[in-house]
Amino acid sequence: INQLCYLGGFPGDGLNKLFGVISEEIDTLYPSDSNLAKFKDGSEGSIKDYAEILRLNGAEVLAEYGYDFYKGTPAVTAHSYGKGTAYYVGARICNDSLRRIFLEMAEKAGIEYKKIPLGIEYHKRTAGRENYEFYLNNTEDVLSVENVTGTNILNGQNIDGVLVLEKYETAVIEASK
Structure with a gap:
């Protein structure tokens, strides 16, 4: 049997329940295109290469898209699951924004980290x-x-x-x- 189609949505194999989102569509962006992630804390980060259109299924929105037909829809989410939290980043966001997300994850999980310079x-x-x-x-x-x-x-x-x-x-x- 050749199984080229997996039913049940994306992310599959139960990951949509873990992340609390369903990916409706993945849109690739031209090199000249970009978007913006607007975080709840007021910070912003650039988006390039791809962007997913997400439907919430229990997750909390951490950042929304800033432009185009995506505007106001979830770009980054967090979902409490079991004893932890699953984060979903539905776009290729800039390193500064990823760093903020990783620091938030570490702080919420009680993981000790050290701030060091790049390099x-x-x-x-x-x-x-x-x-x-x-x-x-x-x-x-x-x-x-x-x-x-x-x-x-x-x-x-x-x-x-x-x-x-x-x-x-x-x-x-x-x-x-």
Whole structure:
């Protein structure tokens, strides 16, 4: 049997229940076309490449489209499901808007996160009573990371507040829990 058509809507396999939306249509945008995501907090973000027309099925609207025939319809949603929340982004939105969504997700889930500049790679490891934070500057620029406290075990330098990384420099900060 060749199953080329899946009934039950999109996103399929029960994901429409998880996300609380049904995708009515996916519209691809020409390279010269764009739209706007207007978030409930007043912020806005650009949209390019594609946009979905969503029908709500229990989800809360976080952002609506700003232009064209999509105007006022959901672009980004959140839906409480089980013990968590499922987020659905129905368009290719700009990185700043995605970053805001990810930060909101982390805060609501109680996930600890660290704000670092673009170009810094960050990893945290725990061994016994010690935390080790790895910072890798992957750029040709000198970059600073705030709220860093501990000892850089690569050079013995004590850091109390701001870690400055030269281009392509790596630091491993040891701090007690």
